Amino acid sequence: MMAALILVVSLITLMMFFVSYCRSLMASCADHTVSHEVRDVTGIAASARSTDFARVRQLLHLCPERPDDRSGLQAVELYYGILGLLENTVARLLPSVHFWTEQERAGCANFAVVLLDRRIAFSREILAQQDEF
């Protein structure tokens, strides 16, 4: 009984810290200005919508990976998946949860757009370095 209680409490705190961790990853990209080219490629004029995430992720997989953003993307992908699960279950009954999950998923999409911008810049750097040789 005690072990079950500890398990439930620790899973709740785990989820809380995980949400905050993902939000801190997204917040650390918030001040990044996305280039016009990426805006053109993705078709996102100002801010990404929740449904843009899957499309931007496909574009991300076309670019060479930057070693230091792989784990961040994996964490945010997992977060997006959990939000999707909430969207299809609890959010159908509670409009406030629906609004919140939409906002969070849009945040995930914006994070993916910033990563795409960084990966394109990284690819350019690699190409420029190759040209020098």
Add this chain to the structure above:
Amino acid sequence: MSGSVASFIWYLGTALELAFVVCSIARKSFVRYLFLNVYFLLTVSSSLARQFTLSRFGLESVEYRYAYFYTDALLTLALYVALISLYAHVFGELRFGKYLRLIAVLLLLGTALFSYAVVAQSADRLSTDFAYELSQNLYFVGLVLTYILWGAVLKLRETRTRLVQFVLSLGLYFSAYAASYALLNLASGYSAVYIIGPVLGCFLPLSWTITMWRHSEETRLVPAQLVAVPR
């Protein structure tokens, strides 16, 4: 858990712990985060000491039992000190470091006394039982303290990305560890649960190394964006 999997996790964990130390030296932050580095250096030393005892005396020996439980208690203590050092970073500008140290020592003594009171009944294996009990109780105190620290980070609107992510990683680690302990008690018949603990041991050095490498001390984030419910 098979020997090769255990060895792989051990090598991976040790490599990640050393990577954090190397990374903090490369980023010129070794002294700033001295206690985090000391914790990982102690972890590596403890792993080596355990391996040495294991190979020399065997898994069932009293020597290995003592080495395991005492290094575990020492590491938990070091992690507790590392957590208090994060408190010092967060509350650094408020100038009550003296009170913070006093509270930390009192809490540690309280936990030690409580652990002693719990194991005092069984005199036959008092020393190893005490080390185990102290370690378990300190983990619980650590989880509560990390939760409070996270509350303080939000309340004080902390903007240092590194510090925020260190605290969050520690919170994730403590929560996951507590969950794995509980799962071990609930489902000890399943061999898969025995692998969770060692795998989690790799998570903390991995996430701290990524944070140390990716963000400089000057990197800032918008604190309002950390709150799950929009203000």
